[in-house]
Amino acid sequence: MNKMVDCCSQPGLMPIETARARLLEALQPVAGTQTVPLTNAAGRVLAEPVISAVNLPPCDNSAMDGYALRFADAAAGQPLELIGKSFAGAPFEGVVNPGTCVRIMTGAAMPAGADTVVMQENVQAEAESIHLRTEVRAGDHVRRRGEDVAEGQTLLEAGTHISVAHIALLAAAGIGTVTVKRRPCIALFSTGDELRQPGEPLAEGDIYDSNRVALKAALQELDLETLDLGILPDNRDAITRALQKAAREADAVITSGGVSVGEADYTREVLEAQGEIGFWKVAMKPGKPFAFGRIQGTPFFGLPGNPVSALVTFYQLVLPALTVMCGSSWNGPATMQAKLLKPLKKKPGRTDFQRGIFRFVQEDGRGELVVEPVGAQGSHILTGLAAANCFIVLARDSGNADAGDTVTIEPLRAPLA
Numbered sequence: 001m002n003k004m005v006d007c008c009s010q011p012g013l014m015p016i017e018t019a020r021a022r023l024l025e026a027l028q029p030v031a032g033t034q035t036v037p038l039t040n041a042a043g044r045v046l047a048e049p050v051i052s053a054v055n056l057p058p059c060d061n062s063a064m065d066g067y068a069l070r071f072a073d074a075a076a077g078q079p080l081e082l083i084g085k086s087f088a089g090a091p092f093e094g095v096v097n098p099g100t101c102v103r104i105m106t107g108a109a110m111p112a113g114a115d116t117v118v119m120q121e122n123v124q125a126e127a128e129s130i131h132l133r134t135e136v137r138a139g140d141h142v143r144r145r146g147e148d149v150a151e152g153q154t155l156l157e158a159g160t161h162i163s164v165a166h167i168a169l170l171a172a173a174g175i176g177t178v179t180v181k182r183r184p185c186i187a188l189f190s191t192g193d194e195l196r197q198p199g200e201p202l203a204e205g206d207i208y209d210s211n212r213v214a215l216k217a218a219l220q221e222l223d224l225e226t227l228d229l230g231i232l233p234d235n236r237d238a239i240t241r242a243l244q245k246a247a248r249e250a251d252a253v254i255t256s257g258g259v260s261v262g263e264a265d266y267t268r269e270v271l272e273a274q275g276e277i278g279f280w281k282v283a284m285k286p287g288k289p290f291a292f293g294r295i296q297g298t299p300f301f302g303l304p305g306n307p308v309s310a311l312v313t314f315y316q317l318v319l320p321a322l323t324v325m326c327g328s329s330w331n332g333p334a335t336m337q338a339k340l341l342k343p344l345k346k347k348p349g350r351t352d353f354q355r356g357i358f359r360f361v362q363e364d365g366r367g368e369l370v371v372e373p374v375g376a377q378g379s380h381i382l383t384g385l386a387a388a389n390c391f392i393v394l395a396r397d398s399g400n401a402d403a404g405d406t407v408t409i410e411p412l413r414a415p416l417a
């Protein structure tokens with residue numbers, strides 16, 4: 001079992017659940033809508049409900065290749081006269097009268113008079129007649145008009161986050177464009193005298209700016225526009241100017257670095273002077289010095305500089321907030337339970353997001369999810385994060401965990417991806 005220890009909150013640190021709730025409460029969807037072709041709508045959020053102008057299926061049609069007939073005739077057991085064919089796109093125009101049937105293909109409209117389809121495998125067919133080889137039930141293999149969607153039905157509600165399956169549904173209903181919410185534009189900058197753009201030479205003590213590159217990719221993966229303000233030196237004036245530009249031109253700003261207590265950590269200090277701090281320091285590991293606030297009313301997310309901390313706080317705190325700003329609702333995080341394969345070290349006091357690899361194992365016909373920590377868990381260890389497919393989420397008040405314990409995991413991507 002995870003060791004629960006009494007009293008563990010560290011003074012001045014906000015529980016992550018409170019931090020997330022505060023963000024969700026503080027943020028609103030950005031104003032504005034846009035009409036886009038359906039083909040560009042995946043990932044967008046519907047601004048208004050979509051009503052179907054058609055029935056789906058539009059008419060009764062066959063679910064099988066076979067013969068359309070009258071159920072009353074099937075019961076009689078007599079051969080049926082073959083009077084025509086109905087194809088998808090070329091329906092039979094006549095009427096199936098008693099004693100007759102029509103050859104029908106999957107998706108073809110049911111001819112007038114017919115109410116039942118028999119699969120061709122269950123029929124003895126001659127040139128001009130058929131004989132049924134099995135029993136038939138009334139209405140077999142007929143797909144009813146409107147059984148999927150009725151004309152006038154709401155297909156999708158406003159606020160729906162449009163998936164590929166939603167696009168299939170809308171396209172099937174003949175919808176070519178949708179009105180979606182405007183996406184927020186996110187300003188982004190890194191701070192640090194030591195930071196260089198990947199590709200540039202490194203002087204002694206320099207490192208590459210991996211946070212801005214990764215955060216920009218994460219925002220692009222969410223299909224959000226970015227305003228990239230680059231790498232800033234550890235300098236109050238430069239940070240002030242960048243925050244003011246971000247507040248003027250973007251819907252939110254994400255920074256990395258300078259939110260802790262070092263002598264060159266100016267980001268949070270400038271925010272305090274120029275705007276307002278909503279909260280600072282969260283009981284999470286990594287990511288403790290995360291700061292949230294506003295600069296001239298524009299939401300500000302100050303991520304810690306350590307690269308794992310920056311991405312953990314992005315996914316745990318900023319992503320829910322952006323989801324709300326996009327007009328959708330946050331239903332996460334999606335978690336599962338798994339058996340821990342190796343012991344974990346943890347001190348009570350902060351919710352821990354250790355990096356792990358989970359997989360499904362099957363033994364003696366019994367399957368279970370197991371998870372193994374990736375090894376080094378330092379907030380500068382990017383190889384661990386890159387190898388991981390989940391966070392192992394250890395509750396704030398828990399201590400060490402043993403091999404065999406059941407732990408909560410949060411998948412980072414599909415297990416087979």
Ligand SMILES: Nc1nc2c(c(=O)[nH]1)N[C@H]1C(S)=C(S)[C@@H](COP(=O)(O)OP(=O)(O)OC[C@H]3O[C@@H](n4cnc5c(N)ncnc54)[C@H](O)[C@@H]3O)O[C@H]1N2
Nearest residue numbers: 190192209210211212257258259260265288304305306309
């Ligand atoms: N006395 C204390 N020191 C620290 C504390 C504390 O509570 N007391 N907290 C530690 C924790 S936890 C974290 S996390 C870091 C956060 O620091 P900052 O947000 O102030 O970030 P920096 O000092 O600017 O940088 C920290 C670290 O990350 C590297 N870095 C910064 N930006 C980038 C980037 N864009 N790409 C890659 N790496 C980056 C930077 O070089 C530093 O190594 O503070 C601890 N200290």
Ligand code: MOO
Nearest residue numbers: 286287288309379
């Ligand atoms: O909490 Mo800091 O984010 O570990 O390195």
Ligand SMILES: [Mg+2]
Nearest residue numbers: 258260262265
């Ligand atoms: Mg610092």
